[in-house]
Amino acid sequence: MSTQDSRQESLPQSARTTGSATVTVFASPTSWIESDALAQCHQVAALDGMIHVAAMPDLHPGKGAPIGAAMASSVLYPFLVGSDIGCGIAVFPIKLKHAVPEKLAARFPDLDQALDPVRDADDPAWAVVDDEIPAGHLEGLGTVGRGNHFVELARIDSILDPAHATRLGLTAGGLVLIVHSGSRGLGEQILRAHTEVHGAGSAPDPAAYLALHDDAVRWGSLNRRLMAARVAYALGAEPTEPLVDQCHNLVEVRDGVYLHRKGAAPGDGRDVLIAGTRGTRSYLVAGHAGPDANHSVAHGAGRKMSRADALRRGRAKHTVEELRRTPVGSLVVCGDRQLLFEEAPTAYKRIEQVIADLVDHDLATPIVSTVPLVTYKTPTLGPNSPRDRRDQRRNRGRS
DNA sequence: ATGTAC
Numbered sequence: 080m081s082t083q084d085s086r087q088e089s090l091p092q093s094a095r096t097t098g099s100a101t102v103t104v105f106a107s108p109t110s111w112i113e114s115d116a117l118a119q120c121h122q123v124a125a126l127d128g129m130i131h132v133a134a135m136p137d138l139h140p141g142k143g144a145p146i147g148a149a150m151a152s153s154v155l156y157p158f159l160v161g162s163d164i165g166c167g168i169a170v171f172p173i174k175l176k177h178a179v180p181e182k183l184a185a186r187f188p189d190l191d192q193a194l195d196p197v198r199d200a201d202d203p204a205w206a207v208v209d210d211e212i213p214a215g216h217l218e219g220l221g222t223v224g225r226g227n228h229f230v231e232l233a234r235i236d237s238i239l240d241p242a243h244a245t246r247l248g249l250t251a252g253g254l255v256l257i258v259h260s261g262s263r264g265l266g267e268q269i270l271r272a273h274t275e276v277h278g279a280g281s282a283p284d285p286a287a288y289l290a291l292h293d294d295a296v297r298w299g300s301l302n303r304r305l306m307a308a309r310v311a312y313a314l315g316a317e318p319t320e321p322l323v324d325q326c327h328n329l330v331e332v333r334d335g336v337y338l339h340r341k342g343a344a345p346g347d348g349r350d351v352l353i354a355g356t357r358g359t360r361s362y363l364v365a366g367h368a369g370p371d372a373n374h375s376v377a378h379g380a381g382r383k384m385s386r387a388d389a390l391r392r393g394r395a396k397h398t399v400e401e402l403r404r405t406p407v408g409s410l411v412v413c414g415d416r417q418l419l420f421e422e423a424p425t426a427y428k429r430i431e432q433v434i435a436d437l438v439d440h441d442l443a444t445p446i447v448s449t450v451p452l453v454t455y456k457t458p459t460l461g462p463n464s465p466r467d468r469r470d471q472r473r474n475r476g477r478s
Numbered sequence: 479a480t481g482t483a484c
Contacts, residue, residue: 224480225480263480269479
């Protein structure tokens with residue numbers, strides 16, 4: 080199977096009796112995979128009840144558990160999903176007459192500001208809420224969050240599978256909104272409630288955890304639709320239904336076991352957008368991953384550097400201006416300089432290699448690529464904004 | 479990735 084396979088048959092006889100699960104890495108030998116991330120896969124493999132760990136080519140170290148892995152177990156471990164339960168990527172078609180990045184970047188709404196049922200009662204974006212708000216959770220509703228989350232206006236670039244692209248109504252030059260976000264404070268609350276009592280232990284009442292988890296998954300999806308509607312209206316377009324909306328942090332019950340996905344998208348007959356970086360292409364693919372891959376595909380380019388390294392090396396290598404205007408001509412709306420360095424394209428692996436690894440292992444077939452026009456991270460409040468002044472204080476004497 | 483504390 081994989082050239083970085085470390086299945087039990089390759090281990091000495093004595094190691095086979097430990098009850099450790101199998102670990103398969105779906106990456107070429109030349110693809111960059113950190114040894115810390117592999118070590119985390121093997122730590123996970125040693126957990127009680129673990130059956131199989133499938134590591135995707137975007138694998139990188141996470142907090143306690145690897146990111147970019149699908150982990151099947153007879154026991155449910157909330158920490159393997161992490162705090163951003165329901166995080167995922169949705170793609171919405173959008174029609175605009177003129178797509179000039181400079182003009183559109185200035186029109187994005189403030190996605191740090193939650194939709195308030197009273198103050199924003201007249202906001203037309205509420206129309207996408209067609210049911211109860213999951214868990215009745217209003218805090219942070221309609222906000223993108225931080226880290227690697229973003230809302231991007233992108234153009235369909237290459238058509239790689241014409242028949243499939245046509246079925247989805249995608250043509251070269253068409254525009255889409257790509258929304259990567261999750262359940263914000265809600266998922267964090269759910270994991271914390273478990274962790275305070277059980278730490279990294281399993282869920283003693285899986286059904287109880289799953290009920291809360293499912294709320295967070297629904298909330299994340301609603302949040303992505305709300306943001307797409309907020310942005311569509313702000314850009315002078317109508318909101319649309321998502322073409323794809325796949326969640327890469329969740330646990331599902333499948334074949335009688337708990338399949339935990341952490342930075343791994345469902346890849347079993349579904350279409351999924353695999354995000355590049357703020358300054359490179361993304362790829363919509365048709366997933367056809369089988370049991371060896373725990374029915375999963377990669378979720379993005381995957382970090383190549385820790386946030387700390389990206390910040391340190393980025394300050395020496397890039398100016399803020401070149402990170403806000405990328406090599407593909409897109410604009411990055413980000414009023415937080417530190418985040419801009421942490422999320423620099425050079426801090427990530429090459430998305431084309433990740434896609435090639437998926438193709439080579441027969442996990443996915445690319446449908447189209449997209450190229451960013453405007454990527455929104457967090458509001459730019461102008462040169463004298465409180466945020467930028469804070470950044471200047473933080474950076475003084477260091478850069 | 480998160481809200482909160484420093």
